[in-house]
Amino acid sequence: MLTFVGLGLYDEDSITREGAAAIADADAVFAEEYTSTLIGATIEDLEDSHDVSIERRHRAGVEQEPEPILRAAEDGDAVFCTAGDTMIATTHVDLRLRAAERGIETRVVHGVTAQAAASSLTGLQNYRFGPSTTLPFPEFHGADGLPASVTNTIEENRERGLHTLVFLDIKAAEDRYMTADRAASLLADSDGDTDDYGDQLGVVVARAGSPEPVVAADTIAALADRSFGDPLHLLVIPGDPHALEADALEAFAGAPPELLPDR
């Protein structure tokens, strides 16, 4: 049996009780930290908290050499865990498919996701978000400015009045995390076809899922001049906030009223 366990967003207590039980009962526990990472706990903290030994797998150790994980799942109960929810991005669907091809039973124990937290903390409603996008470090996407995927997603969502969650690039192996102020600066400096992003409303969510998250709304140009402390950061570009969403942005994110619709 191979059980995929989402660790949630921040530290060793972000996991569900069901996930903790799966780890405690497992014969072998694997973790990867390259797609995301817990900022508030190391693998060693997880080992101490769950009283288990955890084998760390790097990208190649999951994607090209999944054998140790699959063998452990054939021989007993193996757990594979990641931050957030394990199956929410494609990376690990491949591992689940390989297990299924080998006749290994799989199970998913869900974790809290950044999308849920971004909606919950900002008061922007989950059913009013369009598709999300990821803003990469410029030096990794290989061209000046923003990739069209980012601006197109924001603009197509905005045409429908929808909010956009912008994930910020993570190079966990190098301990590099794009900050929301840098992301805001990249947006403010971009040449949007139809938009001057700098004057528009943005919302930063820093350390979602931690005991003291920061949620800050302002013009994107103003957000670019602030700093939001430790990672992980997210950036939300609201579409057309309705009245209760606007109230929440003002009360919980300090949004300047002049950037919000009249209520």
Place this chain on the structure above:
Amino acid sequence: MLTFVGLGLYDEDSITREGAAAIADADAVFAEEYTSTLIGATIEDLEDSHDVSIERRHRAGVEQEPEPILRAAEDGDAVFCTAGDTMIATTHVDLRLRAAERGIETRVVHGVTAQAAASSLTGLQNYRFGPSTTLPFPEFHGADGLPASVTNTIEENRERGLHTLVFLDIKAAEDRYMTADRAASLLADSDGDTDDYGDQLGVVVARAGSPEPVVAADTIAALADRSFGDPLHLLVIPGDPHALEADALEAFAGAPPELLPDR
């Protein structure tokens, strides 16, 4: 202090360890079951599991008479909990705003959401979902057939190749939950402007977050003729699945290959 705690999706172990600690430490715990509900645990099960007393609040007891909750939060540590994540839909943002107006500190402990589970269990990627919609019981929305909000959302998403999560109506106070087969039947019988839904691919997710969820992909007409057991059910209408998503739908949801793109 007023702490909003998401209970997650299924039973008393769907909560995070952080949420369980908040409940254990609280001076007063409130719960509501009208927006959603845990199918695998009653309020009494939660009381036993957390060794606390929980006061059940009905809709009017939160929206029109929030005083007992607010007073408890002024006098000590109060916890307000719901299934899923407490802040993901507008209903409880109002309570948080009222607390803030009274100068009561608030905190949100996130829970696993149906959206995260629907993406994770189907293998359809979270960043490729458009906005979600809710399919109401026909006798409650007051007109024949489907509300335009449902078909418009599905069609606008599909034009962009995006998946749609369709929440199914819940009348928790009456213990009534729309089943996915009924939802599929309503869609198949509707007169879509541009679509004949019956022939198209749909994916049912039943009992997301439980130990044995059911995930089933087929034409919407075929799904209407099946039954999926106990609630809660969700329905996903895929947009244009990419190759790995199609592989996952075939392997984990039994999607007929002829309904999937060539790979």
